[in-house]
Amino acid sequence: MAFKNKILVTGGLGYIGSHTVISLIENGYDPIIVDNMCNSKIEALNRIEKISGVRPNTYIADVRDEEKMEQIFKENKIDAVIHFAGLKAVGESVQKPKLYYDNNIGSTEVLLKKMKEHGVKNIVFSSSATVYGNPKKVPIVESDPIGEVTNPYADTKVQIEYILQALAKQDPSLGIAILRYFNPIGAHPSGLIGEDPRGIPNNLMPYVTQVAVGKLPELNVFGNDYPTRDGTCIRDYIHVCDLARGHVLTLKKLEQGPGLVIYNLGTSVGTTVLELVNAFMKANNITIPYKIAPRRAGDIPECYANCDKAYKEIGFKTQYNIVDCCRDSWNWQKKNPNGLN
Numbered sequence: 001m002a003f004k005n006k007i008l009v010t011g012g013l014g015y016i017g018s019h020t021v022i023s024l025i026e027n028g029y030d031p032i033i034v035d036n037m038c039n040s041k042i043e044a045l046n047r048i049e050k051i052s053g054v055r056p057n058t059y060i061a062d063v064r065d066e067e068k069m070e071q072i073f074k075e076n077k078i079d080a081v082i083h084f085a086g087l088k089a090v091g092e093s094v095q096k097p098k099l100y101y102d103n104n105i106g107s108t109e110v111l112l113k114k115m116k117e118h119g120v121k122n123i124v125f126s127s128s129a130t131v132y133g134n135p136k137k138v139p140i141v142e143s144d145p146i147g148e149v150t151n152p153y154a155d156t157k158v159q160i161e162y163i164l165q166a167l168a169k170q171d172p173s174l175g176i177a178i179l180r181y182f183n184p185i186g187a188h189p190s191g192l193i194g195e196d197p198r199g200i201p202n203n204l205m206p207y208v209t210q211v212a213v214g215k216l217p218e219l220n221v222f223g224n225d226y227p228t229r230d231g232t233c234i235r236d237y238i239h240v241c242d243l244a245r246g247h248v249l250t251l252k253k254l255e256q257g258p259g260l261v262i263y264n265l266g267t268s269v270g271t272t273v274l275e276l277v278n279a280f281m282k283a284n285n286i287t288i289p290y291k292i293a294p295r296r297a298g299d300i301p302e303c304y305a306n307c308d309k310a311y312k313e314i315g316f317k318t319q320y321n322i323v324d325c326c327r328d329s330w331n332w333q334k335k336n337p338n339g340l341n
């Protein structure tokens with residue numbers, strides 16, 4: 001049965017959330033957003049409106065705030081929740097583990113409680129390839145072991161997956177989708193929304209675009225002595241608009257009936273750090289100065305997905321390649337050198 005009512009999008013002003021809100025609107029859904037703006041700006045909402053012509057009903061609130069969540073569930077008839085809200089910086093999670101457990105697990109607990117009280121049966125959860133830890137083999141399939149992780153951020157994702165899996169067993173009327181994202185990059189082709197990290201970026205693509213725009217002098221390539229084709233680490237970079245569409249396809253799957261599904265969302269293609277940097281330079285005709293720096297603690301050599309399951313079960317297939325990703329990331333950064341202001 002199609003979801004005729006609203007889709008609650010927690011963290012809907014963030015990077016992946018805002019792109020997914022656009023996809024939802026384009027596909028006839030009615031998203032409502034809850035975001036506490038700890039890592040987003042209200043300008044994202046203006047940009048969503050500019051792109052889609054729709055200004056989704058938005059609550060600036062913390063998902064852990066039970067009273068506020070009660071109000072949101074009371075005021076809106078909700079068919080399903082997409083739960084993006086969470087903190088995501090690996091390094092910060094090592095420094096502030098309690099903050100990460102409180103925020104990521106605490107928000108999920110409140111959300112699940114309110115869903116139960118209001119008879120909302122469907123949830124899509126933003127998990128991460130990080131739950132696989134250092135994979136024993138690549139490409140990674142969904143049945144590969146999870147849980148051997150080394151930082152609190154990853155552990156919050158593992159714990160939430162366990163909670164959701166237990167719930168699915170206990171209540172077969174629920175529709176639960178766990179999506180394990182690989183490395184989202186790129187931006188909406190309009191250049192109006194994109195990734196807007198606070199401070200110096202930790203992730204590769206926003207670092208590259210900030211070098212390109214002149215905010216940072218050069219890229220440090222963390223290690224070129226890994227056992228890979230050029231010695232730099234391999235990741236699976238997926239365009240954020242492909243990822244967003246994956247959520248729409250997942251909702252359609254949940255519309256078919258209850259149960260638990262788990263999908264890798266990536267491209268099934270591994271790209272090294274140097275390949276990404278070279279693709280960026282070629283796609284945009286820009287030089288990115290870089291130097292080889294020591295390895296970054298905790299990095300794994302190789303991580304990329306096998307996405308056959310998502311293709312077979314929900315028809316998920318990427319439409320953007322690495323060149324598109326590089327073009328759209330740069331388009332976003334050059335139009336918004338200081339992010340969303």
Ligand code: NAD
Nearest residue numbers: 011014015016035036037038039040062063085086126128
């Ligand atoms: P983001 O920080 O841009 O978006 C998260 C949003 O959630 C932000 O707008 C933030 O303000 C909001 N938020 C955080 N805690 C909240 C709370 N308690 N209540 C209300 N709002 C809250 O991050 P993103 O890159 O869009 O990631 C979205 C989700 O996907 C996160 O759960 C993240 O862990 C997961 N994920 C991201 C990546 C990635 O590389 N970007 C990879 C795998 C998984």
Ligand code: UDP
Nearest residue numbers: 202203204207220221222233235273296299
């Ligand atoms: N990386 C890098 N320089 C940077 C940021 C990242 O060389 O300034 C490398 C990093 O070591 C890893 C890859 O780029 O091999 C992807 O890093 P990112 O943090 O984006 O993703 P993750 O490692 O969390 O998958």
